[in-house]
Amino acid sequence: xxxxxxxPEIDEDFLRKYRFDQEQFLEISEKIKAxxxxxxxxxxxxxxxxxxxxxxxxxxxxxxxxxxxEALKNxxxxxxxxxxxxxxxxxxxxxxxxxxxxxxxFLQLKAEDVRYSEDELQAKIPFVMMNSxxxxxxxxxxxxxxxxxxxxxxxxxxxxxxxSLRMNRDGTLYLxxxxxxxxxxxxxxxxFAGLRASGVMSALRNRGCKYILFSNVDNLGATIEPAxxxxxxxxxxxxxxxxxxxxxxxxxxWDKGGAPALADGRSQLLEGFRFPADFDRGLLPDFxxxxxxxxxxxxxxxxxxxxxxxxxxxxxxxxxxxxxxTCEVSGIYENGQQVINVNYLRVPREGERGRFFPVKSRQxxxxxxxxxxxxxxxxxxxxxxxxxxxx
Numbered sequence: 227x228x229x230x231x232x233x234p235e236i237d238e239d240f241l242r243k244y245r246f247d248q249e250q251f252l253e254i255s256e257k258i259k260a261x262x263x264x265x266x267x268x269x270x271x272x273x274x275x276x277x278x279x280x281x282x283x284x285x286x287x288x289x290x291x292x293x294x295x296e297a298l299k300n301x302x303x304x305x306x307x308x309x310x311x312x313x314x315x316x317x318x319x320x321x322x323x324x325x326x327x328x329x330x331x332f333l334q335l336k337a338e339d340v341r342y343s344e345d346e347l348q349a350k351i352p353f354v355m356m357n358s359x360x361x362x363x364x365x366x367x368x369x370x371x372x373x374x375x376x377x378x379x380x381x382x383x384x385x386x387x388x389x390s391l392r393m394n395r396d397g398t399l400y401l402x403x404x405x406x407x408x409x410x411x412x413x414x415x416x417x418f419a420g421l422r423a424s425g426v427m428s429a430l431r432n433r434g435c436k437y438i439l440f441s442n443v444d445n446l447g448a449t450i451e452p453a454x455x456x457x458x459x460x461x462x463x464x465x466x467x468x469x470x471x472x473x474x475x476x477x478x479x480w481d482k483g484g485a486p487a488l489a490d491g492r493s494q495l496l497e498g499f500r501f502p503a504d505f506d507r508g509l510l511p512d513f514x515x516x517x518x519x520x521x522x523x524x525x526x527x528x529x530x531x532x533x534x535x536x537x538x539x540x541x542x543x544x545x546x547x548x549x550x551x552t553c554e555v556s557g558i559y560e561n562g563q564q565v566i567n568v569n570y571l572r573v574p575r576e577g578e579r580g581r582f583f584p585v586k587s588r589q590x591x592x593x594x595x596x597x598x599x600x601x602x603x604x605x606x607x608x609x610x611x612x613x614x615x616x617x
Contacts, residue, residue: 233399235406244359244389245423250533251390254548258397258535265546268534270500272490276510279493280469280486280570285453285579291616293459294452299349302436303455305340308516309333309365309443310358310387310411320364322443326591327599332443333368335602337375342606343450346613351450352430354383354438356420358411362386385424387416392538392545400545408540415531415550427526440518440552446598447583448517449605452612454571455519461569464524465556467495469512470575470582480507484514484553486570493564494557499536512572514553515582524566529555578604 241248257263284290297303309322322333330338333355340351357365366384369375374382392400392408400408417440421427430438437458441448448468458466472481482498487510489496495514501507531550538545558565573581580601585591 233407235401240359240409241389241391244386245419246389246391251548254533254535255393255397255399258393258395258546263535265535265537268497268500268532269502270489270496273488274496274501274505275488275491277486277488277493277570280512280572281457282572283453283457283574285612287453287456288616290456290460291452291612292456294455295347295613295616297437297455297459298343298351298450298452299347301350301352301434303450304352304354304383304430304435304438305336305450306354306356306417306438306440307333307336307443308414308417308441309355309361310414310416311361311443320361320368321585322361323364323368324591326446326585327595331368332446332585333365334372334375335446335598336443337369337377339449339602341376343609346610347617350378350381352381352383352433352435353377354426354430355385356387356414356417357384358387359389359409360411383426383429385420385426387411387414387420390548392540392547395544395546397546400540400543402541402543408545410538410547412547413534413536413549414552415554417552418525418529418531418555422526427522431522431526436522438520438522440516440520442516442584444585445515445517445581445583446585447581447601448515449602449609451579451609452616454573457571458519458521458569463569464521464566466519466569466571467553467556468515468517468571468573468581470515470573472507472511472513473575474508481513482507483516484551485510485512486514486568489557492557492559493568495553495568496557497534497551497554499534512570515573516553517573517581518552525555529558529565531555532557577601578608 323331340353390412394400484495484497487496531554536549555566556568575582
């Protein structure tokens, strides 16, 4: 189809190591060249309406709390962190290793949440990370240099997501000023395939794990909470999606995250960049925090997510890259039936039980440091009280 892989700077062994999908890349590249695909191709063209099945979290629901505590005590729950992003808005560093407060990094604070929960419940909670070619080395060194932050080394699981190549806006291979290709990790939708391909899914299931708590490394509000785990178990759904209040900024611009919607009558979480520019986001009162719970048995199957063409600016150059998004697993239908059905759970955005504190830039971190420390301190105390009252 093309001979660009004969370029001397292409490292085919490197691409193969990280499961580069050559066939998919070439297909999308040719479509871009032909003008039949672009970053606008992902915009949903049909009718979008509100999906109104979300329920408010009930922090005092004793049945849910007990279900969550029991699942944690029995080793049925794993804690998963997305740690593969390129952090272009953060200075191209491995964000998980950056100090948040008191000389503690994002990854340390995530690990401490697991360790505190293990101590409170006398449980084992697997700590799982999806890294990438860009984050693997620094992340593993960060854990080793810090004695794994008090976690058992044999209870830490790590795998790498796949890799892809950036393109010019005309679909040709992008080369930097040195004539080298630009590699990238193609979105966190790699979670499903990577978890299976790495063998980590099988390892977790062999240990009795049934559920995975899923969150971004930069959202420290996504802590382990028995009531949320219990809500998921009680729902019987394959997936629980935490939603929070959509807001406007001082300029009147709505939060742009994904949201539950009826897309041509089908319920799904529709990613933010898929909404038309003229769509009134105020019609959808909730948006996704990217905190999920998955039932492991239900995602242990091939799940093909849409691939989107996304515009990026890299070192001053406008480029295209291919990405997939985790939430869009909710949009897979077979024979008219949703494959991964969703329990939509509305959670607080801020406060002592706030679940949404995204840190996408250095300025975000500076602004949020005191809030994050308050949130984690207060949340830990509330969880201790909840466990003590229900164990």
